[in-house]
Amino acid sequence: MAEVTLLDAINMALHYEMAHDQSVIVLGEDVGDNGGVFRATVGLKEKYGCKRVIDSPLAEALIGGVTVGMATQGLRPVAEFQFQGFVFPAIEHLVCHAARMRNRTRGRLTCPAVFRAPFGGGIHAPEHHSESVEALFAHIPGISVVIPSSPQRAYGLLLAAIRSNDPIMFFEPKRIYRTVKSTVIDNGEALPLNTCFTLRKGRDLTLVTWGACVVESLQAAQALSELGIEAEVIDLATIKPIDMASIIKSLEKTGRLLVVHEACKTCGVGAEIIARISEQAMCLLKAPPRRVTGTDTIMPYYKNEDYFMIQEDDIVDAAKLLVEGWK
Amino acid sequence: MNVLAMPMHRFIDHHGKLVNPLPEWADLMTLKGFYCDMVLTRSYDNKAVALQRTGKLGTYPSHLGSEAIGIAIGRALKKTDVFIPYYRDLPAMWARGIGMEKNLQYWGGDERGSDFSPDGEHCRDLPFCVPIATQCTHAVGVAAALKIQGNHHVALVTCGDGATSKGDFLESLNCAGAWNIPLVFVINNNQWAISVPRSIQCGAELLSDKAKGAGIEGITVDGNDVVAMFDVIAKSLEHARKGKGATLIEAVSYRLSDHTTADDASRYRSEDELQQAWEFEPIKRLKSFLIEQGAWSEQDDINWQVHCKEVIEKVVDNYLGITPQAPESAFDFLYEQLSEDLLNQRDLIINKAMRMQGGDHG
Numbered sequence: 001m002a003e004v005t006l007l008d009a010i011n012m013a014l015h016y017e018m019a020h021d022q023s024v025i026v027l028g029e030d031v032g033d034n035g036g037v038f039r040a041t042v043g044l045k046e047k048y049g050c051k052r053v054i055d056s057p058l059a060e061a062l063i064g065g066v067t068v069g070m071a072t073q074g075l076r077p078v079a080e081f082q083f084q085g086f087v088f089p090a091i092e093h094l095v096c097h098a099a100r101m102r103n104r105t106r107g108r109l110t111c112p113a114v115f116r117a118p119f120g121g122g123i124h125a126p127e128h129h130s131e132s133v134e135a136l137f138a139h140i141p142g143i144s145v146v147i148p149s150s151p152q153r154a155y156g157l158l159l160a161a162i163r164s165n166d167p168i169m170f171f172e173p174k175r176i177y178r179t180v181k182s183t184v185i186d187n188g189e190a191l192p193l194n195t196c197f198t199l200r201k202g203r204d205l206t207l208v209t210w211g212a213c214v215v216e217s218l219q220a221a222q223a224l225s226e227l228g229i230e231a232e233v234i235d236l237a238t239i240k241p242i243d244m245a246s247i248i249k250s251l252e253k254t255g256r257l258l259v260v261h262e263a264c265k266t267c268g269v270g271a272e273i274i275a276r277i278s279e280q281a282m283c284l285l286k287a288p289p290r291r292v293t294g295t296d297t298i299m300p301y302y303k304n305e306d307y308f309m310i311q312e313d314d315i316v317d318a319a320k321l322l323v324e325g326w327k
Numbered sequence: 328m329n330v331l332a333m334p335m336h337r338f339i340d341h342h343g344k345l346v347n348p349l350p351e352w353a354d355l356m357t358l359k360g361f362y363c364d365m366v367l368t369r370s371y372d373n374k375a376v377a378l379q380r381t382g383k384l385g386t387y388p389s390h391l392g393s394e395a396i397g398i399a400i401g402r403a404l405k406k407t408d409v410f411i412p413y414y415r416d417l418p419a420m421w422a423r424g425i426g427m428e429k430n431l432q433y434w435g436g437d438e439r440g441s442d443f444s445p446d447g448e449h450c451r452d453l454p455f456c457v458p459i460a461t462q463c464t465h466a467v468g469v470a471a472a473l474k475i476q477g478n479h480h481v482a483l484v485t486c487g488d489g490a491t492s493k494g495d496f497l498e499s500l501n502c503a504g505a506w507n508i509p510l511v512f513v514i515n516n517n518q519w520a521i522s523v524p525r526s527i528q529c530g531a532e533l534l535s536d537k538a539k540g541a542g543i544e545g546i547t548v549d550g551n552d553v554v555a556m557f558d559v560i561a562k563s564l565e566h567a568r569k570g571k572g573a574t575l576i577e578a579v580s581y582r583l584s585d586h587t588t589a590d591d592a593s594r595y596r597s598e599d600e601l602q603q604a605w606e607f608e609p610i611k612r613l614k615s616f617l618i619e620q621g622a623w624s625e626q627d628d629i630n631w632q633v634h635c636k637e638v639i640e641k642v643v644d645n646y647l648g649i650t651p652q653a654p655e656s657a658f659d660f661l662y663e664q665l666s667e668d669l670l671n672q673r674d675l676i677i678n679k680a681m682r683m684q685g686g687d688h689g
């Protein structure tokens with residue numbers, strides 16, 4: 001079976017679900033004839049027509065609100081924002097309406113919507129195209145946040161997100177849109193939205209990460225292995241709700257926690273994971289947990305971007321400190 | 328503002344005189360029904376303000392002066408249409424069939440006030456949105472959904488004049504034109520957005536002029552004339568139902584009350600202006616007209632007022648008798664399924680509530 005990219009997998013999931021559920025609608029800027037600026041929606045309009053694949057005016061607040069409105073009427077809209085940095089005009093709709101519709105109406109109306117947006121740095125993009133603000137949304141009651149990091153998980157998690165009866169922020173790590181490939185069985189099988197995925201087994205430390213950082217984390221784990229340190233690598237995948245049970249289970253074995261994320265450090269999801277470990281599983285720790293994160297800066301323009309992206313070495317160094325510094 | 332000089336649809340003027348021949352649908356029975364509805368919703372409004380003053384209701388936005396707009400909307404919409412209201416829309420919701428208890432419950436701080444399903448057929452109507460104008464974008468989504476579903480239903484959304492300054496309103500109008508969707512916008516132009524007068528919201532002469540930029544029809548109506556309101560709304564709904572697209576209706580009226588019970592309008596607007604506005608209000612003119620036609624009398628009026636009082640007292644009794652929501656109800660509808668973490672947080676609240684209800688201050 002041929003290998004596909006993460007982007008292909010997104011497209012496959014959209015095709016599958018639109019074919020099998022008439023209520024699925026794709027909307028956003030350029031999603032029709034152009035197939036989206038990254039081509040995630042290619043071929044959908046030809047197949048499902050302009051009533052189900054809708055080019056919207058260039059107005060993100062509108063896209064957010066329209067999606068909420070459609071979702072209240074029994075449709076399952078999948079809205080595309082061209083970049084996560086352009087979700088901000090729509091935040092009012094995500095936070096004040098999508099997240100609250102079920103609660104506000106005591107379940108009379110729900111918001112089964114998916115808000116997709118490519119995110120993260122590393123593609124030499126202009127300003128506002130490189131941030132990772134998953135923590136912002138993870139903070140909001142009523143929303144779930146999902147980040148796939150492989151074609152297979154992109155396919156399965158997107159299907160699950162579309163089938164979910166609650167609103168989901170689905171952030172796609174665009175740096176690995178085309179670089180990470182694997183086989184995907186296009187059988188409509190969804191993955192669970194309440195669990196993380198262990199990508200590599202290890203006994204010495206638990207490395208929790210998500211999004212594009214999964215790539216450097218796996219490379220680092222390989223390098224560490226050559227040094228005799230075995231890292232268990234976990235792809236968090238669902239950022240909210242966090243599957244703490246699996247992380248704690250891994251820590252029972254390793255006793256050491258390293259969280260790796262591209263997003264800024266302060267109030268990042270890494271802080272949340274470590275806070276929960278200190279509340280729930282402090283006794284398992286043989287060493288203070290560590291974080292490798294982005295800095296609390298505005299993401300610089302691309303000439304300096306590489307210095308701000310997490311490199312394999314950053315992870316290896318942190319892991320070595322965690323293991324060897326506390327032997 | 329000289330409402331008489333403004334070009335707008337009107338059948339009955341503020342003296343109760345016909346200025347245009349009545350439309351065919353407007354027989355005296357129907358108009359009497361409209362009148363009774365307006366009086367009833369006004370009685371409700373008075374009562375709601377009184378309940379707030381006595382601590383039995385939270386902050387409440389009076390709809391005093393906009394009864395004609397609401398009753399016309401509520402009566403013109405079909406059950407199968409979808410209404411996307413704003414917070415001053417009790418008359419429209421009630422005329423549509425949503426019990427007044429729901430409104431009291433909502434302003435009384437109980438989320439169940441937005442669950443209209445017990446009232447039957449309004450399962451698809453949206454709840455109030457507090458952030459101004461956001462409902463307009465939802466209405467575009469609703470109308471697009473109705474078009475996609477191909478069922479010839481129409482969405483109707485309301486907002487205030489202040490809301491027309493927001494991007495959401497303009498983006499919605501624009502999109503409604505571009506997508507040719509079955510949507511009717513009704514602006515309750517009551518001249519004030521809290522303390523900011525209409526003149527400061529925008530430089531357009533008429534708010535309905537904003538429709539031009541969106542390529543849809545814009546109509547200005549005397550929002551105190553229920554006949555004109557119903558006529559224009561019904562026509563716009565039909566227009567939309569036939570697939571001919573959206574309409575923007577500007578209903579010119581006046582907010583005779585404070586913005587809400589938390590506001591004191593005398594701080595920013597003159598008594599003279601308010602007194603003048605009372606000359607144009609919607610109920611008085613229809614009463615004069617009906618009496619002139621021999622279809623109503625002062626005695627009828629007294630009888631109806633008595634009836635309204637009884638109805639509303641019952642509504643209030645029902646409202647006051649509702650069992651409060653459980654403290655943990657904030658968790659009940661947050662997600663379809665609660666994560667373990669949320670279930671634990673829910674337990675904490677239950678325990679805390681038991682402690683507090685048990686009077687244990689230790």
Ligand SMILES: Cc1ncc(C[n+]2csc(CCOP(=O)(O)OP(=O)(O)O)c2C)c(N)n1
Nearest residue numbers: 415457458459487488489490517519520521
């Ligand atoms: C986005 C937003 N900004 C501010 C407010 C506070 N606020 C509540 S009502 C209101 C005035 C609205 O005026 P208008 O749209 O004319 O409607 P009216 O109340 O006069 O009927 C304001 C500013 C709000 N609810 N939402």
